[in-house]
Amino acid sequence: MSGMIYVKNLKFILLFNFFLLTVLCSCILPEENSEKDLYIQLEKEIMCPVCDGQTLDQSQSLIAEDMKNTIKEKVSQGYNKEEIKNYFVARYGEGVIAYPKVEGFNIFAYLIPIIGLIFSLLIFGFYIRKQKLG
Amino acid sequence: MNNFGFYIMILGFVLSLHSSLFFFLGHLKNNKILIISAQRSFYLVIVMVSITSFSLIYSFLTNDFSNIYVANHSSLDMNRALTLVAFYSGNEGSLLYILFIHVILSGIMYRFAPSYIKNKLNISCSILAIISSFYLFVMIFFANPFQVSEFIPNDGKGINPLLRHPGMYIHPPLLMCGLASISIPFVLCQGSLFDRSNSNNWHTILRVWCLFSWAVLGSGLLIGAWWAYTILGWGGYWGWDPIENVGLMPWLVLTALIHSIMVEERRGIFRLWNIILISLTFVLALLGTFINRGGPVVSVHSFAASTLGFLFLIFMIVMTFYSVISIIYNYKNLTNNENKIESYLSRESSLLLNNILLVVSSLIILWGVIFPVVSIILNDTEISVSAPYFDKTAGPIFLFIIILMGIGPILSWRKTTKKAVMIRLTPSLIITLLIGIYLYLSGIKEFFPFISFISIFFVLTIIIREWVGGTRSRMSNSYNPIPSFFNMIISNRGRNGGYVVHIAILALAFGVVGTKFYDERxxxxxxxxxxxxxxxxxxxxxxxxxxxxxxxxxxxANFIVSKISNPDETTNITAMHSYYPNYNQISVRSGISSTPIEDLYIIPKDFIDENNMTLRIAINPLAWWIWLSGPILILGTLITLWPNKIKRN
Incomplete structure (x- = not known):
């Protein structure tokens, strides 16, 4: 009987984990049909290359204003998000995108937090189980 | 005056070394005379550091431009009220300021320590004195604020224009004070580690100092956000900049700590975990200082950038090593408790889960801060890790912490039945459902903001239900709800202060979700x-x-703003550019008209000629609530900290 309860609780933890994971993934995956303006989105996802860790929307430097205008132009010419990003990457390098892209080595940027979270939650579950039994 | 300040600093350094050594020896040999000698120099260090600080202020007030630091950070036309800001606006002065706060707090801690632990504080004071010695060492040999130049300029360079704002009187001092004050709980916990009498008297004072650091650091971060919102002129308040992150990380771990100390107070478990958390907070605070003083990542907070990074890195490594050793050395002492966690549905488990989520979120932020460096070393590509990354990785965890904030406090210690939980949750669930339907119908349909909003209301209704219930049960002998409510609050200050702080966090989350997902430009x-x-x-x-x-x-630029629906009621908004030729820098001040529903935010981008300009107009919904959370947070902390009537035996 008591064994049943533990299995149940473990299920609960796994479910909880699963729920957390789905939320995390839904947040990490790119949102395709967000209602916000493409221009404003891009401004927040592209770095100002000369201003020490600021995104374009945070910066008022000349180069940032220039890049914002370029984005506006490109958006009105009908370029999509990826194309505009690639345009800037080609000019300023990978560092101009404000987050590590989910590819290659950069996967670790996302993988380690997810693994860390799941791992620590499992430890939490097993720790309490052990305490209850012991 | 400059030589005088410098020599007093050297004297302070010698006294500080003496104090740390004699506290340690006195503890080892149990020798009262050594300890009294150490105490005297411990207090004398405070005097020396104060004299040093005042002599630097004196140099500022007398416009002594032969002092390089003064010449670089003030000018003749500077408003004298800004002297205090100028004092800590550069690398050398901010070090002196941190040291000043450190010794003052150390003195307060030692002087007012309750008598039952005062004679056990030798190790603690020894570590405090080592920290002061370190700062004095750095200033004497590498960052002397009293350095004199041979050429005396007629006028100084002036204070950085971005710092000429009322927020600057409070934000940097509070933040530095918060980070510096973390060493107090750390040394207290070290003292308790080496306390062989196994008395349980430590956590009361530990909790007070943790709450102090937590509230000071938290308000420092909030005021920084407010400063960014009103003066940096980009419409945001938090940029996930590395320096902001290194302030946030110890705050998150401290938040975990002030929760888990309760478990130790109540049940005697989690002792090891608490000590790990305190050490982690302390190391993260040192990491913050390291990154701030010339660490490997770029940041907009460049005020103290210097080449001293390596010194702080070494100090951080030594302290980390020391904490690990001290934990291992005392390991057996820490895990000998009989009590156990009895159920998943218990206050202990929920607090442990809260701890884990807070620590994990803090470590994720740390990972984001160092990932650009990792990428350069291991993958040889330069990448940026900024707001979008942190929003996506730490954001969901914060949401879970908020949900847990509602459920955790209604679980009982040891164990709760599912039925009891459901009885206490049902009213909130029903109200939340109704609110959810209302929100959905009024157009909030995106997944993340929707879930966030209903979680916030869920937690709020739970707190209100608890308070209504508590007030009702006290109304049996009086029919007036207001005194009953206050009686109920006072009867359990720890718990209700905690609820008030939770409401502050809800207000903060409400504003963050609003501005994050519904801003318009x-x-x-x-x-x-x-x-x-x-x-x-x-x-x-x-x-x-x-x-x-x-x-x-x-x-x-002056604007007259009105609602289209109500054209008679107008507001004047002024947005401006100030140009400072000494720095060749423009500081932008946006015009803001703020209401609880939304802020209208006008950013002057460019003045083209006398009649034309370019603007950015932004709508930041619910931003008002973020700033409201600050006073509520302070109020809640004060309720919690307010001492109960001292029991006299």
């Missing part, structure tokens, strides 16, 4: 007397004014 060219309409506002560009204050020129 528009860039326009506008000429004088032109009127534009944006999101229900009508904005009339009234005039451009030009003013000169000394060499600095200020260009103001």
């Amino acid at each position: 528009l860039d326009v060219n506008i000429s004088v007397s032109e009127e534009i309409e944006f999101k229900g506002y009508s904005i009339l560009f009234k005039e451009i004014q030009q003013e000169f204050i000394g060499e600095n020129s200020i260009t103001k």
Whole structure:
């Protein structure tokens, strides 16, 4: 009987984990049909290359204003998000995108937090189980 | 005066070394005379550091430009009220300021320590004195604020224009004070580690100091956000900049700590975990200082950038090593508790889960801060890790912490039955469901903001239900609900203060979700007397004014704003550029009209000529609530900290 309860609780933890994971993934995956303006989105996802860790929307430097205008132009010419990003990457390098892209080595940027979270939650579950039994 | 300050600093250094050594020896040999000698120099260090600080202030007030630091951070036309800001606006002065706060807090801690632990504080004071010695060492050999130049300029360079804002009187001092004060709980916990009498008297004072650090650091971060919102002129308040992150990380771990200390107080478990958390907070605070003083990542907070990074890195590594060793050395002492966690549905488990989520979120932020460096070393590509990354990785965890904030406090210690939980949750669930339907119908349909909003209301209704229930049960002998409510609050200050702080966090989350997901922006060219309409506002560009204050020129744009639905009620908004020729820098001050529903935020981008300018108009929904959370947070902390009547035996 008591064994049943533990299995149940473990299920609960796994479910909880699963729920957390789905939320995390839904947040990490790119949102395709967000209602916000493409221009404003891009401004927040592209770095100002000369201003020490600021995104374009945070910066008022000349180069940032220039890049914002370029984005506006490109958006009105009908370029999509990826194309505009690639345009800037080609000019300023990978560092101009404000987050590590989910590819290659950069996967670790996302993988380690997810693994860390799941791992620590499992430890939490097993720790309490052990305490209850012991 | 400069030589005087420098020599006093050296004297302080010697006294500080003496104090740390004699506290340690006195503890080892149990020798009272050594300890009394150590105490005297411990207090004398405070005097020396104060004299040093006042002599630097004196140099500022007398415009002694032979002092390089003074010449670089003040000028003749500087408002004297800004002297205090100028004092800590550079690398050397901010070190002196941190040291000053450190010794003052150390002194307060030692002087007012309750008598039952005062004679056990030797190790603690020894570590405190080592920390002071370290700062004095750095200032004497590497960052002397009293360095004199041979060439004496007629006028100084002046204070950085970005710092000329009322927020600057409070934000940097609070933040530095918060980070410096973390060493107090750390040394207290070290003292308790080496306390062989196994008395359980430590956590009361530990909790007080943790709450102090937590509240000071938290308000420092919030005021920094407010400063960024009102002066940096980009419409945001938190940029996930590395320096912001290194302030946030210890705060998150401290948040975990003030929760888990309760478990130790109540049940005697989690002792090892608490000590790990305190050490982690301390190491993260040192990491913050390291990154701030010339660490490997780029940041906009460059005020203290220097080449001293390596010194702080070494100090951090030594302290980390020391904490690990001290934990291992005392490991057996820490895990000998009989009590156990008895159920998943218990206050202990929920607090442990809260701890894990907070620590994990803090470590994720740490990972984001160092990932650019990792990528350069291991993958040889330069990448940026900024706001979008942190929003996506730490954001969901914060949401879970908020949900847990509602459920955790209604679980009982040891164990709760599912039925009891459901009885206490049902009213909130029903109200939340109704609110959810209302929100959905009013157009909030995106997944993340929707879940966030209903979670916030869920937690709020739970707190209100607890308070209503508590008030009702006290109303049996009086029919007036107001005194009953206050009696109920006072009867359990720890718990209700905690609820007030939770409400502050809810207000903060409410504002963050609103501004994050529903902000609107528009860039326009506008000429004088032109009127534009944006999101229900009508904005009339009234005039451009030009003013000169000394060499600095200020260009103001005045607007008259009204709601289209209510054109009679108008507000005046002024947005301006101030140009500082000494720094060749423009500081932008946005015009803000704030209501609890939304802020209208006008950023002057460029003044083209006397009649034309470009603007960015932004709508930041619910931003008002973020700033409201600050006072509520302080209030809650005060309720929690307010001492109970001292029991006299």
